Each structure stands twice: as C-alpha cells, then as structure tokens.
Amino acid sequence: MKIIRVVCFLFTLFPLALSAAEISEDTLGCLDCHEYVTPGIVADWEASRHALVSPVEGLAKDLLERRISAIEIADTLSETVVGCAECHTMNAESHPGSFEHNGYTVHTVVSPRDCATCHPVEVDEYRDNLMSQAYGNLMYNPLYQKMVDAANGLHEYDSGSIVFHGGDEANNADSCLSCHGTEVRITGSETRETDMGEMDFPTLANWPNIGVGRVNPDGTVGSCSPCHARHQFSIEVARKPYTCAQCHKGPDVPAAKVYSVSVHGNIQKSIDKTWNFESVPWTVGTDFTAPTCATCHISLVVDEEGEIVAERSHRMNDRLPWRLFGLPYAHPHPISADTSSIVNQAGLHLPTELSGEPVSEFLIDAAEMEKREETMKKVCLGCHGSQWVDGHFKRLETSIAATNHLTLQATKLLSDVWEQGLANAENPFDEAIEVMWTEQWLFFGNSTRFASAMGGTDYGVFDNGRWWQHKNLQKMHDYRQMLQVLDK
Amino acid sequence: MKIIRVVCFLFTLFPLALSAAEISEDTLGCLDCHEYVTPGIVADWEASRHALVSPVEGLAKDLLERRISAIEIADTLSETVVGCAECHTMNAESHPGSFEHNGYTVHTVVSPRDCATCHPVEVDEYRDNLMSQAYGNLMYNPLYQKMVDAANGLHEYDSGSIVFHGGDEANNADSCLSCHGTEVRITGSETRETDMGEMDFPTLANWPNIGVGRVNPDGTVGSCSPCHARHQFSIEVARKPYTCAQCHKGPDVPAAKVYSVSVHGNIQKSIDKTWNFESVPWTVGTDFTAPTCATCHISLVVDEEGEIVAERSHRMNDRLPWRLFGLPYAHPHPISADTSSIVNQAGLHLPTELSGEPVSEFLIDAAEMEKREETMKKVCLGCHGSQWVDGHFKRLETSIAATNHLTLQATKLLSDVWEQGLANAENPFDEAIEVMWTEQWLFFGNSTRFASAMGGTDYGVFDNGRWWQHKNLQKMHDYRQMLQVLDK
C-alpha cells in the first residue's frame, strides 16, 4: 500500500505540467510589471491551479473530478489559463471601480459575480448561506446593531457615569466587520507616484477587507477569498481547519478551538502530512482518515468505489439542522440566509423569544431538520457505526436543551433586574449585568454546544463550558443583589 | 548524515510490505461488507501496523523493538494480522454485549482485556495509572460529586434565588465524563434497517465515549483508544502532543497549552517533520530533538548506542513525584490509582487537608518521590546538564510552595466567609465566592505549576498564572465585604 502511495505521489507531481493552456496576452502584460511590483502575488499565483490549467481543460474532466461548475465557458477563456487579466478585467462594466490601467480596464475588488463565470453553482449556493449575508444580518438588524454599538463605541467616563457612544464606521470595520465584511465603496480617485510613473487609481472606503459577507462595489455580497486565500486559491488551504479558524476561534464561535482538541483534530494535526488535500472528489479513508471542517460541512466526499458519501455544497446549512449559535437560544436553522427581517412576538429582531420559544415562521420545520441531520450523519457513518452516530446526535440535543435552560434562567434574572429598574432594557448589551447575560449564551452556551457537537471535551466544561454557565448564573444572582443595594 | 537519512527513509517504506502474514478468513468476512458500510474505518485500519504484521512476527523482534509485550501468542493469532474479527470477537463470552452478526459473535466495545492479549504489560501498567480510574475517582468521591453537580446541574432562577439541581447522566456524559469516561451499559437490543436488511444490535447507554477511565460493559475500566486512536492505532499519533491535548488543554489542566509555548513545543512544531515518530525504541537526538509529552511521561527512550534512557511505562506516575494538579493543594503522588477512598482528617475526600497538609497515609513518601524524580531527570539529562536539570526541579518546588501558599490564603478567606454564614460550606463549589476559591487552585494554581514544570512562561504569569492568583485573592477580599453588606 505504501509502495503504491509513493508511485502515486510521483505521478501527482507531473500531470499539471502537461497542460497545453497558455497565459493570455493580457495577463502577460500584467505580469511584465507586477512580477517586480508585487512579486509575492505573482509567485503565489504561479503555484496555483489557475495558472496551470485552462477552464476548458477543467471542463473536460469527469463530472466528479471537476473543480468548475459552469456548463460552458466563454470562448475568450477557452485557450488560456486564469490569470490576472481574466479576473481583474472580467465584467468591467458592472464594476463602478473599473479604471484605466496601462491600457486595460481593471477593477481591484474581484466579486463573486466574476468568480461565477466558472463557478456559478458555488456562487449560487453561497448566496443562500448565512455567511454571504453576514454584513446585513448584523448591520440591518436593529437589535444586533446595539451590540455593535456597545462593543465598538468610544464610550466616556464623565463625573461618575459612563456616557454611551455608538460604534463608528472605522472601528466597526476593524472589529465585527473584519469577519462579517465591510461595505466597500468607491469614493473617488487619486493620482499616485509609482515605479512606473504617475498613475490614477480609484479610492475605496472600508478597504482592505476580506469578510465573508462583504458588500462589494458592484453591489454583490460575499467574498470567496476569506476561505479561498488569494492568489493561490489552494483547495488544500480551504480544506484545512486553519481557514475556518480565522473567524471561528473566539469565545463566541469556538468551533476551531473545539475541533483542535477533538479526536478528529488530533488525528488531523498528527498525520495529515500523509493525506491528500488536493484530490477532487475527496475519498474518505484514502485521502484522509479524519474529517476537517470542510469534510463535514462542504466538500464532495466519496468512498473508494466512488460512491458519493456527501454532495459538495457551499450552502453549508444543507447539513445543519440546528443553529447552535444561540440568539440567545440555539434554534432550528433559519429558512432564509437573510435573517435581518426575523422578528419575534416581542418585536425583537431575534429568531427566538426571550422565553426560548423559536420564532417558527422564519425557521426550518422538523421534517427539514431531520433531512439535514440525515445528510450530516452520512458523513459520520463513513467511519462510525449507526449507534455511535445516533448516540452522538441525541447527546447534542441534550446539550442544546441544557444550555438553553441555563440561558433561560439568566434571562429570567435579567428580566427581574429590568423590571426593578436596576438596569435599562433599551440596549440589552451595555450595562455590566447585561454583558454577563450576553456571555451566558454568546460565550458559554455556544462553547458548550460546539463542544458537544464536535467532541471538544473541556470547552463543554471548564473552558467556557458548563462550569461557566453555572458560575455566571451565581455571579448574576449576587450582582443583582448588589445593584439593589446600590439603588438604595 | 542527511544522505543516510534519505536512504534509511527509503528502506522504511518497504519492509512492512514483506510481511508473510495474511488477513484471517473471519476478518475478510467483515471487510466484505464493511469496506462499503464504513469505508473510513477500513481504510484507516489498512494503514495500520495491525493490518500488516502478525503478532507472531511482532514477537520475533529484538526485545527493545517489540511493540507487543506478550510472551506467547495464541495459535489462533499466529498466522494472521490483527483485523476486525481478531479484536471484535475476542473474549466473546466475557462481553455482555456480544451479539450474533452474520454468523459471528461480535462485541462493539473492545476493552483493555481484549488488548491485553498482545499488550498485557501495558494494560497492567495502565490499570495502576490514575487515568484508568478516572471514572470512579470522580464519581465515587462524594466531594467531587458535588463539583460535578454544580457544574452540570440544570439550576433554576426562581423569585430571586438560585435553586440548585444535581447533574444528570446525560449531561455528565457530555461534560466531565467525556474525558473521565462514562459507564457504558448494555440496555437491551433493537432491530435496525441496514443496507444488508434487518439486523439486531445491542443498545448501549452512555455511548459513544472515549474517556480514559471508561467503565466497559465487560466490567473492565479504562480505554486504550483515547490515546491510540482507532483504527490506525498510530504510534505517531499517540506520541504527538495533540493526543494529550484532547483532555489536557483546559484551564484546569493546561499541560498541552503550556507545552505548546515551551521551547520543547516550539521545536516540535517547527521541525518535527524531520523526526521519526514510528521507531521503537525511540532514540533521543536521532529520532527527535525535543521531547513530546510521551517522551517524558511514557515512552521507551534510548540513546544512539541503544542504552536505555527511560523504560517504557503506561503507569505514568512512575516518573511523577508530585501531583501538580492541586486538590486543592499540589501534593505527593497518591499511592493507589484508585483515589476515591482517600479521606482527610476533616472527613473530606481530599488528598490534603484544607490547611494544606498532605494526607500522608495515602500518598507516596519522600524516598519514592526522590526515586521518581530521578527517573524523570534521566530523560532531561539526555539533553541538559545536571545543574540545569537540578535548577529546574528546585524552581518547580518553589512554584509548588508559592501556589499552595496562595491557595491557602484563599481557603482561609473562604473559611471566614463560611464561619460568618455568608456562604454555605455544604457544597463548596456552588456559590459565587466558592467558585472563585475553586479557580484559585483549579485554574490559577494548576496553570502556574504546569508552566513551571514545562517552561510555559506566560501560563505562569498573565495567562491564568500568578497574576490571576493575586487578582482573585484581591477580588475575593472585596467580594467577602460585599457579601457582608448584602447580609445586613
């Protein structure tokens, strides 16, 4: 078996070099200067599949092996590899930021619409994914906006009181929106001195940004590059957990931390040097012996016979019955990727009532939940028996119920605090006891649930897990009493 | 030297393929279906040593190179490799969960007793290791049970008070017991629809679980698979620190976090691609240039001449004079792996008095401590001069004393709180100030000591280290005063 692997390995080194595709004249024009101006980008791109294979060659592959989902490719892209010019001059007319640059009309911000030329299915799927709407889901939700203001505002201490200020665009861009995505706008143009003489460039507001729900100057939302890091666009990078960890490692969404101490994460870190992160489709057992984030949530996975274990989907919710991320309670997944219009009976823009009841009309029903769980379970069953898998998911539901229960207790306590006038419900994220309530679900509830979902042991106990929900509830109890004393 | 390494590397690729051992008929029967049903398990196993070498071939190796400790191997295992059937039908009569499965009597939960067929010494040693008793050491200790209840209980807020509830089996299984091990029980059987038609399977309570002290249906305690991840059972995985990190990364036992920022951890992460994690015995300097957890605590380590630096031991305490993990004080290592019967003079099931005094009758004496320290030091001396090593251990004792001192101060303060009736000593882990006391030793004392033991710098200072013991003591001081006000 190992001998076979060595031989296979040697073969994998050569075929890319056999491509007949050439670099386009336009891209050669870009490279002429840019290999001096931005040598890192050029070298990175040279190591990419984009630089070695033309879209037409990609189309000629067997269906399961294809990395592009377009049925047809425009003639202009048929003979050449995908270089600078192919992407940065694509759909020039739709990009407000297009500018004349040495005879080419280029735009800085390549958008999903450009990528859709070859990857239309992925772009479509991603549009139905919560992540693509991450800007609006945060910034168009009046309640979450209050959290943004609380976190990012330049509050002041003045004569014994805290004077509240909302977050401004610059601080929001460096904070929440670094993951959620900024709204990138063309604000004008400027002339800059370059190695090639004076040149004009458009100026961009809220730039740079690589948030998943970025609002691009061409009006599209979402960005492919947070996960498909420029300019190598390596599938290996996208499939490794470090990509997801960019945004999913904090106490609010500790998925990557949990994964890293799970058995899966252990095996991956220990022996993934023997895995094949490049192959499409991705064969369980042969290409990898433990899943990464991508395996369970996105990738096209097959078995050694080529039977499909899981279909590729960039609409990650396809395999997600629950939204573990409590707002403030874990709940069935929202139907629409755009959640900004969800409102509960109390008029709060939340997918659950403060009592824990899901706001059903905006959330998937039990049948859809079951279907999604079955889809996910198929991945698990590649390596685990059905009793193992069923037991795992039953336990996850236990933990969802337990953490929601402890969130409810904190909410009841906070409601009393509000009713007693010891804190002001107007912004539920600004006062100290409200921050404690927020962390009850945002940090400790989430951590416990993610740990339960992925086997992250101490993240469900002492590392922001159950111990912290217990501790926080006890502290809130005493804090409420203290506020009563201060109120006298 | 590098040339030699390349040649050696090429040789290491081939010998496994030269094994004359075959897959047994029984295992071939398993594989017939399971390469479709659970392709990931099969492929993982195919990459294992179990799949390539028979126990008898393993026995033929030189003593130091052996990976099995049995003196003799039963005839039934003499000609074949170790496959599905060999483990999952072993000792069928002793497994209550054995069931008829396509003509075989198989059991789901392979236990240490099964592994002992080839690895009896390791199983024996492990039984004397605290980890194998991790279930009972937690769950049969009435005091620790109170912490489990506090952490995992579904407490309620009702009319201004917190109503306490104990942890239930399901939440315990997803919390503390995910590392400590659950009690896996056969609860009945069920018929399931499978790709092969209807089949009967036993049903298991508290499953899945891979805790180190798991109570198995056959009555054995402990599990080998937390560290020897199924079904490749790779020694590389077991020797890498990511395996230990599964359970030893939280604020209570931050050993893996400390290691990761130690010089040893730095070197390992930076250049372990050039190391040989597969060789037995493990040669210092040649196979690795910095220790992992396994090197210092478990592995058989030799020098280039084949001289033994450290004997292999799955009784990890062999090299541990101190239990750094404070309960609530760091103390000499317990004599018996089963600590549930330890009681101090105050009647608390703790290895130390609340005043810090060790409960000597249950703990190793100074001579044994010295012997163990000498055993550990031999590993250190492979790469460090004796003054370096002595200085290191002296400093560790300083830190043990310092952290125990600061735990004592917090304990004195809490005793006053109890005496004043400001908190209830009945469960010392439930009220907010008791949680603060608990973290003084469980989080901050432990972190500081682990950092001292392994060179983890900031984990002994600002990252849950000394700064936090100081801060926590100051906060407890103010908290006590606040409780006095609330009490009025």
Place this chain on the structure above:
Amino acid sequence: MKIIRVVCFLFTLFPLALSAAEISEDTLGCLDCHEYVTPGIVADWEASRHALVSPVEGLAKDLLERRISAIEIADTLSETVVGCAECHTMNAESHPGSFEHNGYTVHTVVSPRDCATCHPVEVDEYRDNLMSQAYGNLMYNPLYQKMVDAANGLHEYDSGSIVFHGGDEANNADSCLSCHGTEVRITGSETRETDMGEMDFPTLANWPNIGVGRVNPDGTVGSCSPCHARHQFSIEVARKPYTCAQCHKGPDVPAAKVYSVSVHGNIQKSIDKTWNFESVPWTVGTDFTAPTCATCHISLVVDEEGEIVAERSHRMNDRLPWRLFGLPYAHPHPISADTSSIVNQAGLHLPTELSGEPVSEFLIDAAEMEKREETMKKVCLGCHGSQWVDGHFKRLETSIAATNHLTLQATKLLSDVWEQGLANAENPFDEAIEVMWTEQWLFFGNSTRFASAMGGTDYGVFDNGRWWQHKNLQKMHDYRQMLQVLDK
C-alpha cells in the same frame, strides 16, 4: 515548476556534505564523553549548520547569502566547524564562570559576546533592541517593579485583610523573568559525582534561564538562544512563528495568537511544508507565500530578481513606528532600548502621561515614525497593492486611538477612585479595581491593537478585544459604586 522543485530539493540534500571543514581536536575531545553524557545535545548539534560548515566557508559566500556578518574570522576558527569547544571555551578570560574541565577551560553560559565572534552585526543590532534590555527595563523601573511585586508576591490573608508581600528572586525567575531573563550569577562551585568520576563545577544562581534579556555572568545582557534554540540553531525554527509564541502568546502580548488566526497564519500552517525556511536570502513568493513573524520584523527578504525587499535587522524596532504595547497607552517607539530611565511629568516611570500624552523626549519623532512605517510597508507591498497597505495602516491608527481612548476612560475612573480614597495609588497594581484598570490596557487594549496590526479578527472583538474594554469599563463603574458602599 514542481519538477524543478523536486530537483532542487534533491540538490539541497547534498551540498552540506561537501564541506571540507573538520571537527576540531578540542571539540572531538568534548564529543568523546558528551555523546554518552548528553546524547540529545550532540545529535542536535550534528544536525546543525554549525557542525557542517566552517566560518571561513561561510565567509566565502556571496554577501546576501552569508549567515555570518564578521568581516574576518580568527585563524583558530578557519579550518574547523563550530563545535562544543569553539563556543564554550571562547573568551574564557571574560567569563567568571570558566572552570577547568578535563583539561579545557570551559564556561556554561555562552553569551552574545561569544556569538559576536562570527555574528557581530546581529549582536550589535540586538543590543539596540528592547528585548535585549528586557531584564533592566522591568526590574530597574520602580513602577513596573510594583507590578512584579503584585503578581509574584506571597500575599497573605489575615483577619479580613490582604497583607502585601513583594516578589522574591525565585518566584520572579519562574514568572516574569522566564521571558525577560534572569540575572545569572556565579555563586561558588561544587563537586559532583559523574559517570567520569568526581568533577568540580561552578554553581549558578537563577539558572536555568533563556529569557531574551538575560544578564549573563560575563556582564553582557541578552541571549541568542531563546530564538535560536540550542544546539541546532536552526534558522527554520527561528523563522517559524512558534519561536516567537514562546513569549508572545499571553493576554498581555497575544501576537502569536493573533497571527495564528490571521490569513497569514492560516496560509503558513496550511502549506508551509512547501516553503523553504532555510534559504538566505529569503525570497518572497518563491520561498514562502505568506509572512511569518520573522519576515515582517527581522529577515532579509528579496524578490526573485534578488532585489532587496527588506534588510535583515535584529534591531526589530527598525520596522516599528509604534509601540503597540501600551504603558498604559500605545505610543511612538522609545528612542533607546534601555527604557528604565524614562520618566513622565508626574514622576512615573512611564513613556506616557496618565492622560495619554506621550513623553516625547524619550520617544521617536514623527519623521522617524514615518521612516519606519515605510520600511515595514515595503514588506507588505511585496504581496499587496498600495491602497490595501495604506488602508491597513490607517485602520491601525484608528484602533490605536480607540483603545487609548478607552484606556483613558478607565484611568479617569481610577483617578476618581484614588481621589475618593477608595483605593491606594501607592501601588497601582495591587487592589482589585486597579487590576481591572491594568487589564483594560495590558490585556484588552493590547489584544485589540495586535489584532488590528495583524488581522486577528476576534482578538479585536470578543477574544479580549473591544467587547472586553467595554465590559471592563462598565464593571469598573459598578465596582467604584460598590467600593463607595463598602467605604461607608
């Protein structure tokens, strides 16, 4: 391209073996015993460049490829590789700890002065680096000394009060000074039983230690080995982020944590197996496709044409306009590496006033700041367009201003607390509310700024970022009110 890489790889395996240099007689004498006594050190050294190339061979390289900066090498070092004797008998007369050892006069603690024999420029530069002065900058600063005392002191709880004690040498050595460096002193000598019979050795205080600002027995300050881990002195280790993480991972300086979730860190962890961490100079795009700590802060970086992108400098401030590490405010970088003499107008040994104003006379001016920022930007521009880079640095200034603002609010609040007599300003780091103030800048301000500087997303928000500055300010507000009640 991949074919070329394979061929290159094969070539890189051999040339080292072609060195004509031999191991000196003296070193052979050391090895005779030490390959048995400390086999790990010897094997590690054998894998080093020191063991394979003589300084004179190193000198013969093209200027950019040289790893030694000496213009000339003494005759005694001209024919042999750099072994045990070369370093451990170097400058014997200047080492108070030199001792007779089997006919050689050796010293345990190799100091920068010894390394300067071949690496004088690096030693000179490092001396102008804050890190080399880390011992004095902490221990000779009367204000910071109070923090050391607060963190490391063995405080006592007695009859309701906390009795303050300062830190002692042993605890300081295991705490702050494990990174900052201890003062290593020769205290005498002792006779020890060894495998070679009785031998005399000097005894050392505060040993072992590998802090960056270690005070060595020969009076030099600084140590090369924290970053150039003994005895392989691998440039690969030094260039990987895990080296910096040894000291820069805690909540006070979370640079490595931030890097690990940045896009740069993601790419490095995902695909650095394809990078060349050994080549000098280091070619952007070819040798690596994303920077590590060393790339931006230290290394000699060139493009594929050999044009210099950044000069090597061990005076890391060369590329640092700001000191992001707030004391308590982020401020322009200090002029001198020795900061212990900086005093503000209030007489506090701080580089800023408590009002936030930088103490300009000790800090670099705007012109120097701009120059340093330009130097850093050149590294960024290797892979990013100028608008991207400018936008990034503008945003960093926003975050510096925002975090400094929130530090100021906490400082104003604390000033009121002090004025009201609710806490004692004598040591601003000991009482609970002072600890809260300290964390406002030391933990949360720093985390937010490091995240802004390197793209560490949640470290600027929920993971010790803006959310925590907000929360802490709210808690301090309530805490102040509680202190007023307790004061009554």
